[in-house]
Amino acid sequence: MIFLKILNTVLALITAPLLLGIINRTKAFFAGRNGQPLLQPYYDIWKLLNKGSVYSIATSRIFRIGPVVGFSVVLIAAAIVPFGGLPVLLDFQGDLILFAYLFGLSRFFTVLMAMDTASSFEGMGASREVTFSALTEPALLIGLAAIAKYTGYVSLAQIFSSINFDAWLNAAPAFILIGFAFLIVFLSENSRIPVDDPNTHLELTMIHEVMILDHSGPDLAIILYSAAMKMWLLGAILTGIVIPVHSDNVFLNVSAALLFMLLLAVLTGIIESSMARLRLLHVPQLLIGAATLSVLALILILR
Amino acid sequence: MSIFILGLTVILAGGLVSIFLGRRPALASFLAVAGAAVGSIISIFPCFKILLSGIAESMRLEWNVPFGSFFIKIDAISALFLIPIFGLSAIAAVYGMGYLSSYSSRKNLGVHWFFYNLLLIAMALVVVARNGVLFLVSWEIMSLSSFFLVTFEYEQEKTQKAGLIYLIAMHIGTAFLIAFFVLLGNHNGSMDFDKISVLPSSLASILFLLAIVGFGTKAGFMPFHVWLPYAHPAAPSHVSAVMSGVMIKTGIYGLVRTLTLLGTPPEWWCWTLIIIGAVSGVLGVLFALAQHDLKRLLAYHSVENIGIITIGLGVGLLGISKGSPVLVVLGFTGGLFHVINHAVFKGLLFLCAGSILHSCGTGHIDRLGGIIKRMPWTACTFLIGAIAISGLPPLNGFVSEFMIYLGVFKSDTGSGMNELIPSLIVIGSLSLIGGLALACFTKAFGVIFLGLPRSSEAQHAHEAGTCMRFSMVILAACCVILGIFSPLVIRFAENVIPEITSLNTEQIQIELSSASGILNHFVAASLILMGIIGIITVLHKLLFGRRIVREAVTWDCGYARPEPRMQYTATSFAQPLVDLFRFFLRTNKDISRSEDIFPAQSRLNTDTSDICEKYIYQPGFKFLSELLAKLRWLQHGRIQLYILYIALTLLILLIWKLMKA
Numbered sequence: 001m002i003f004l005k006i007l008n009t010v011l012a013l014i015t016a017p018l019l020l021g022i023i024n025r026t027k028a029f030f031a032g033r034n035g036q037p038l039l040q041p042y043y044d045i046w047k048l049l050n051k052g053s054v055y056s057i058a059t060s061r062i063f064r065i066g067p068v069v070g071f072s073v074v075l076i077a078a079a080i081v082p083f084g085g086l087p088v089l090l091d092f093q094g095d096l097i098l099f100a101y102l103f104g105l106s107r108f109f110t111v112l113m114a115m116d117t118a119s120s121f122e123g124m125g126a127s128r129e130v131t132f133s134a135l136t137e138p139a140l141l142i143g144l145a146a147i148a149k150y151t152g153y154v155s156l157a158q159i160f161s162s163i164n165f166d167a168w169l170n171a172a173p174a175f176i177l178i179g180f181a182f183l184i185v186f187l188s189e190n191s192r193i194p195v196d197d198p199n200t201h202l203e204l205t206m207i208h209e210v211m212i213l214d215h216s217g218p219d220l221a222i223i224l225y226s227a228a229m230k231m232w233l234l235g236a237i238l239t240g241i242v243i244p245v246h247s248d249n250v251f252l253n254v255s256a257a258l259l260f261m262l263l264l265a266v267l268t269g270i271i272e273s274s275m276a277r278l279r280l281l282h283v284p285q286l287l288i289g290a291a292t293l294s295v296l297a298l299i300l301i302l303r
Numbered sequence: 304m305s306i307f308i309l310g311l312t313v314i315l316a317g318g319l320v321s322i323f324l325g326r327r328p329a330l331a332s333f334l335a336v337a338g339a340a341v342g343s344i345i346s347i348f349p350c351f352k353i354l355l356s357g358i359a360e361s362m363r364l365e366w367n368v369p370f371g372s373f374f375i376k377i378d379a380i381s382a383l384f385l386i387p388i389f390g391l392s393a394i395a396a397v398y399g400m401g402y403l404s405s406y407s408s409r410k411n412l413g414v415h416w417f418f419y420n421l422l423l424i425a426m427a428l429v430v431v432a433r434n435g436v437l438f439l440v441s442w443e444i445m446s447l448s449s450f451f452l453v454t455f456e457y458e459q460e461k462t463q464k465a466g467l468i469y470l471i472a473m474h475i476g477t478a479f480l481i482a483f484f485v486l487l488g489n490h491n492g493s494m495d496f497d498k499i500s501v502l503p504s505s506l507a508s509i510l511f512l513l514a515i516v517g518f519g520t521k522a523g524f525m526p527f528h529v530w531l532p533y534a535h536p537a538a539p540s541h542v543s544a545v546m547s548g549v550m551i552k553t554g555i556y557g558l559v560r561t562l563t564l565l566g567t568p569p570e571w572w573c574w575t576l577i578i579i580g581a582v583s584g585v586l587g588v589l590f591a592l593a594q595h596d597l598k599r600l601l602a603y604h605s606v607e608n609i610g611i612i613t614i615g616l617g618v619g620l621l622g623i624s625k626g627s628p629v630l631v632v633l634g635f636t637g638g639l640f641h642v643i644n645h646a647v648f649k650g651l652l653f654l655c656a657g658s659i660l661h662s663c664g665t666g667h668i669d670r671l672g673g674i675i676k677r678m679p680w681t682a683c684t685f686l687i688g689a690i691a692i693s694g695l696p697p698l699n700g701f702v703s704e705f706m707i708y709l710g711v712f713k714s715d716t717g718s719g720m721n722e723l724i725p726s727l728i729v730i731g732s733l734s735l736i737g738g739l740a741l742a743c744f745t746k747a748f749g750v751i752f753l754g755l756p757r758s759s760e761a762q763h764a765h766e767a768g769t770c771m772r773f774s775m776v777i778l779a780a781c782c783v784i785l786g787i788f789s790p791l792v793i794r795f796a797e798n799v800i801p802e803i804t805s806l807n808t809e810q811i812q813i814e815l816s817s818a819s820g821i822l823n824h825f826v827a828a829s830l831i832l833m834g835i836i837g838i839i840t841v842l843h844k845l846l847f848g849r850r851i852v853r854e855a856v857t858w859d860c861g862y863a864r865p866e867p868r869m870q871y872t873a874t875s876f877a878q879p880l881v882d883l884f885r886f887f888l889r890t891n892k893d894i895s896r897s898e899d900i901f902p903a904q905s906r907l908n909t910d911t912s913d914i915c916e917k918y919i920y921q922p923g924f925k926f927l928s929e930l931l932a933k934l935r936w937l938q939h940g941r942i943q944l945y946i947l948y949i950a951l952t953l954l955i956l957l958i959w960k961l962m963k964a
Contacts, residue, residue: 052851058755060675072835092824094709105695115749117857123871126902131879134738141734143715145726216856256377284883302723
């Protein structure tokens, strides 16, 4: 049991950067390029970990402690979120609320790090980050409330273990709505198109990338890795809702979940290849739309 | 009880002595602060005892006032509110001694400290009074003494305006409370709170509405909050801390006490509270976001946090009317725990704001920047306060919000509209408040403390003195302690909730134990989080051991000379959200840009005034003054006719009396 619990966290730690690799390969495929190796994100992180660092003279301690806090937060979150029906290290009633707020803590420090550099570009990114995340938060929490109300449980592990095929048959519309809402949350929180473009290096259009413009070396490696972990964890939440596989065979469950994660990464790649980033003024509409989907799901469940 | 009275006497003695020592400001301050601190420490012990044991203590003396009696009683509810009152007031007093020292040549500090100690006593009396007349008298002393504290810098025009608005708002609120107590006393046949008879539901509802307006004005419910953004910035910072941290909570106390007097609540009361809470919470934080002045920003955050507290109370009340122990316990415990938490972190933030004002001479956020390097203590404590008030783990602010969330997530009142609407309003508003509070405090901390100084004041900032640092560090430590020991701290509700509801005590115990158990897990997670942060920080240091670490300017896209003025300001940081919510905020933008083809000076001025003030109070008072202008012919300045009015009135009263007889 304890082995499986640790496996749940370790799986996240090992496989998370792979998602970025898959997304990049998918985008390369659509662009007709060969693309970077699948494992490039690992190489990048390793390369950065071995480099020296340049700090801005404007920065303070906050700039140095920020990446550490962000990484610690994803470690704790990785102990909370179950993947593919595996048991988790930390499981208690209301852990889903802690999960949502832990990312708030890491965001708090990311934004402060950006403000610490005294750069107006990073200030811009920080300002957009807090704007959009304030609108994603209701979508995430109301969506979580909807599944909590449906299953009658308030911890992620119990909720996901009670979402099965019957639940899907009974409340398919609600689950589909939540699925779409969380997909938007997933894209927005992980700074993907259509909210943010991780590829452009034009500071004026970016959100997450611009906030970490002044980070270098190991700090940047930690930030990249934490971002990959965050993507994995939010993907795991989506997997828990969409893939109701709960057989006795742990291997089968995990494989099904991994397969879905692969598809999710490919889907993200397809979205990024096939559409442009929304104008910043239109992003709030998308996010409010996600919140509305969550609200509708809650209404369907509690009617 | 005698220990409690002894403490109050010490506080009063300190205040009285200081008023006669106006010529020796240092001694006057020291004696008054010592009185407040020692008295508070003495009085706080019986409060802890009563809160833990649940055994109330009371005292009743004859009082030569019609309908009045000096009837005071400390039960668990009173004790719960007394602890932050004494705790925060004592800490803020120590801070104030350092903060006011620079004023000693210009102001009579003895008078200031007299009113400070008087305010402390009045707050304590409000919370223990069990007679309507005594309550109103204490309430009025509290309002007046705080008025004199707010108008400390009375020679400034903006302080005069703030004081006037405060005085008027308080008395409008008190008018509703007088009506409240007269109606209640009339029905019960006594102004004492212990003679309760069953109220007819219509009377109970009228009393409930009167209490909402009367106590809501003190607490700062939207739309009765208009005095807060004026009074808090005008007052000296330790006074703002006390007013925002504990004085406005007497409004919450009044509401909770009212609920114990009015019997079983009908469902619409719960809705009223939840909706008032959600509106105050969301609009409070939105207006905070649009402010440029740090203390005004914090004042709007008080409205927000009062909103969160009220949501908690509303959820608890809903539990009473539905008979659901989960909602009762988690709603009330969350709401009341937030009362304590808010006292701690808001007190802390106001004290930090005071240090900034003291050192830079301005609270204008856009004129500060980079002062973390010159004021590390203030920065560190402000950061802790900011994380706590944003409701982020692992600090205390998260725990109280978490409990309210958990109550709604776990509520078991079946399905349908009754279940849907509270879930939707509570979860929707709390999550939105959380996101916006994060935006607001990253803005405040980021622009004030980080980056480069935007003005010479900020460049020459200096760290606060020992007294001030001491108070800030204690409050910051409390934020951490209340978070880490939350499973124990929430046990306070064991004796408080039975005072509010007649729900089965055993059920309350069961729910509370389960909540404590859940919080144990949360604490474990927080401790692991802090541990990991510690370990990784060490690893991080080791990792850098032999690395080349260089320092350079911030990446500036190739500009030749980056300037602090190029930094993002608080106004620009908040702009996307302010624009998004322009329907509520109605920010006034005054742009003058040059139309010439050659560069010339251009400027942008944004100002977000309060919508309630602009669209409710200003037209309302204008209408009232026009209406009353029609009666002006009565006032013509001829004394003979005024005497005639008096004589006529007396005559009419006499005739009326005779006819009745």
